[in-house]
Amino acid sequence: EVSITKFPADERKIIAKAHDKYKKARAGIINTRHGQIHTPAFMPVGTKGTVKAMLPESVQTTGADIILGNTYHLMLQPGAKRVFKLGGLHKFMNWSKPLLTDSGGFQVMSLSKLRKITEEGVIFNSHIDGSKFMLSPESSTEIQYLLGSTITMAFDECTPYPSTYEQAKSSMELTSRWAKRSRKAFYSRDGYGQFGIIQGSIYNDLRLKSALDLIELDFEGYAIGGLAVGEGQELMFKVLDYAPDLLPINKPRYLMGVGKPADIIGAVQRGIDMFDCVIPTRSGRNGQAFTKYGVVNIRNSKYKEDNTPLEEDCLCPACKNYTKAYLHYLVKVKEILGAMLMTWHNLMYFQKLMLRIREYIAQGKDFDFIS
Ligand SMILES: O=c1[nH]cnc2cc3nc(NCCN4CCOCC4)[nH]c3cc12
Numbered sequence: 001e002v003s004i005t006k007f008p009a010d011e012r013k014i015i016a017k018a019h020d021k022y023k024k025a026r027a028g029i030i031n032t033r034h035g036q037i038h039t040p041a042f043m044p045v046g047t048k049g050t051v052k053a054m055l056p057e058s059v060q061t062t063g064a065d066i067i068l069g070n071t072y073h074l075m076l077q078p079g080a081k082r083v084f085k086l087g088g089l090h091k092f093m094n095w096s097k098p099l100l101t102d103s104g105g106f107q108v109m110s111l112s113k114l115r116k117i118t119e120e121g122v123i124f125n126s127h128i129d130g131s132k133f134m135l136s137p138e139s140s141t142e143i144q145y146l147l148g149s150t151i152t153m154a155f156d157e158c159t160p161y162p163s164t165y166e167q168a169k170s171s172m173e174l175t176s177r178w179a180k181r182s183r184k185a186f187y188s189r190d191g192y193g194q195f196g197i198i199q200g201s202i203y204n205d206l207r208l209k210s211a212l213d214l215i216e217l218d219f220e221g222y223a224i225g226g227l228a229v230g231e232g233q234e235l236m237f238k239v240l241d242y243a244p245d246l247l248p249i250n251k252p253r254y255l256m257g258v259g260k261p262a263d264i265i266g267a268v269q270r271g272i273d274m275f276d277c278v279i280p281t282r283s284g285r286n287g288q289a290f291t292k293y294g295v296v297n298i299r300n301s302k303y304k305e306d307n308t309p310l311e312e313d314c315l316c317p318a319c320k321n322y323t324k325a326y327l328h329y330l331v332k333v334k335e336i337l338g339a340m341l342m343t344w345h346n347l348m349y350f351q352k353l354m355l356r357i358r359e360y361i362a363q364g365k366d367f368d369f370i371s
């Protein structure tokens, strides 16, 4: 159940603003020290300093302007100080365009064994060798600085779904205190930025309070956290019907962890500019190809003698030079080339989707049916 809280009249108009489709969609450019990001943008996930099964130059040919790196993995191995000594993550992984690193908080909660959340931060044991670590607003911000990331994420607590109003309130308040400490620890430089992450679960007054707390800290951009955590698309869109409007209209809005093409389209229509999701890479390695005909499960035996490409007009190597029969075979026998080609195609598909969305917005056209 979504608790609707009465707002003072003037704030009500923000929340209640009629949700006319497309009016909130916007296309733009984020200028950074490492180049431009055309929005709406999709960020391929490069968890351990690599977009799995892809060369960075291949990621670049798909049209990606920016990729995401996970702080949690990199701080455990090879270690942020070592990456810094080796010239930073851009040099280490040979990616010269923008890099966004997450704060590590979300992954600590999903990956590490034994952890303890205190006001100070999160104490946890590495899932690799059990050694003890602490992530805090200060240490997370410093680690992201050592990695050399273009866009640093504030250290937040992702409020689980479902949460009671009280749970969501205290979690959001912790995130606000941590955001303040993250902002203070950030070493601001031209062309680099730090994004705050708003919480508040499905409660609109908590979302508003979270936004007000973070706007005070004047971040270069804002993420909407606490979504894509099991609430489902309908409830996610219900929050997105108003939450982006609480954020500064002239700053990037990033929806973390989203998502499938239909999720991305619906979120862009509600004013979101940036996305990241493991779906195109992870499902590619698992034999799922996104195509204009829908998702193709290449392992299905109906493809074993299918001599046609995944998509006849796709320019990716998988479609240009290979058949579904070959991809079916490679994935079945777990050949590395299968993971490479399926990943390449899916990343190309997601970037083509973003390109078409940007074009439709620029032409003022509706883009409901794309997917
Ligand atoms: O509040 C958040 N704070 C910081 N990081 C996040 C990352 C997040 N990632 C998701 N969803 C990821 C959903 N994936 C879908 C595909 O399969 C893997 C999980 N939701 C997220 C919320 C947060």
Ligand SMILES: [Zn+2]
Pocket: 310, 311, 314, 315, 316, 317, 318, 319, 320, 344, 345, 348
């Ligand atoms: Zn293709």
